[in-house]
Amino acid sequence: MDRKQIIDEGLLELYLLGELTLEEEQKVEALIAKDNDLRTIFNDLELAFEKLGMENAVTPPEKVREQLKTKLGKITIVSKSEQKISPALGGKKYSTKFLVAASIAIVFALSSIWLYSKWRQSIETLNFLQSQTVILEERLSQLENNYQLTSTKYNAINNPQIIPLVLNGNERSPGSKVVFFVNHQNKTVLVNAQGLSPLDKDNSYQLWADVEGEMINMGLLSTEEDLIPAIYISKAESFNITIEPAGGNNHPTVKNLIGNVYL
Numbered sequence: 001m002d003r004k005q006i007i008d009e010g011l012l013e014l015y016l017l018g019e020l021t022l023e024e025e026q027k028v029e030a031l032i033a034k035d036n037d038l039r040t041i042f043n044d045l046e047l048a049f050e051k052l053g054m055e056n057a058v059t060p061p062e063k064v065r066e067q068l069k070t071k072l073g074k075i076t077i078v079s080k081s082e083q084k085i086s087p088a089l090g091g092k093k094y095s096t097k098f099l100v101a102a103s104i105a106i107v108f109a110l111s112s113i114w115l116y117s118k119w120r121q122s123i124e125t126l127n128f129l130q131s132q133t134v135i136l137e138e139r140l141s142q143l144e145n146n147y148q149l150t151s152t153k154y155n156a157i158n159n160p161q162i163i164p165l166v167l168n169g170n171e172r173s174p175g176s177k178v179v180f181f182v183n184h185q186n187k188t189v190l191v192n193a194q195g196l197s198p199l200d201k202d203n204s205y206q207l208w209a210d211v212e213g214e215m216i217n218m219g220l221l222s223t224e225e226d227l228i229p230a231i232y233i234s235k236a237e238s239f240n241i242t243i244e245p246a247g248g249n250n251h252p253t254v255k256n257l258i259g260n261v262y263l
Helices: 003-008 011-016 022-034 036-055 062-073 096-157
Strands: 163-168 177-183 188-195 203-211 214-221 228-230 238-245 257-262
Touching: 003 011, 003 022, 003 036, 011 022, 011 036, 022 036, 163 238, 163 257, 177 257, 188 214, 214 228, 214 238
Parallel strands: none
Antiparallel strands: 163 177, 177 188, 188 228, 203 214, 203 238, 238 257
């Protein structure tokens, strides 16, 4: 082994990283000791390794930093020629090259932890953005459905064949107002009952059609919707609204009639 082989094969770098066998280490040390030029190269390389470790240092969590300081505080840094023994470590020998290798290993370990943490944060951010995208897509779909429904209802009540009828509440429900949109050609009835006074949960509004003196059930009315489809009854003479028990009734309660409108 000579200087050229050591330089060409990168044995100085492997020596500093502790990657050589004991026999190879001894040969490298012997050549460094007697070759001033090689020793200069080795010292420069050692300084470069230390600088690399410092420049790529990652600030560890406080707990890890304290543990590392305690551990390093027990190590006696020695040269290969001195080979001093640290009693605190049970007689183990630690040379400069060992500490350089250990320092670089610590730098890479902490860097890996930092990169893993950043990767996890990126994954969490990506998952959050994906969930928000799904929510936005659902809202957009709902808005599109609402728009189509509103457009359909608007076209239905603005048809020239539509006859609008207004029912005003009597003394039993003063202030109530219901609007009917009747299309005799298409045989459809739409009802806007949002103008009715609110009822308690035990009662509901029910719509009836008067056909030759007989009241025909047209269904319940909800005050929460703007346009409610109702059953179209041929030959109906008027629409009538009564207050019935929740769920409706088979026959209208005449005393609970709140208003009617003639067709």
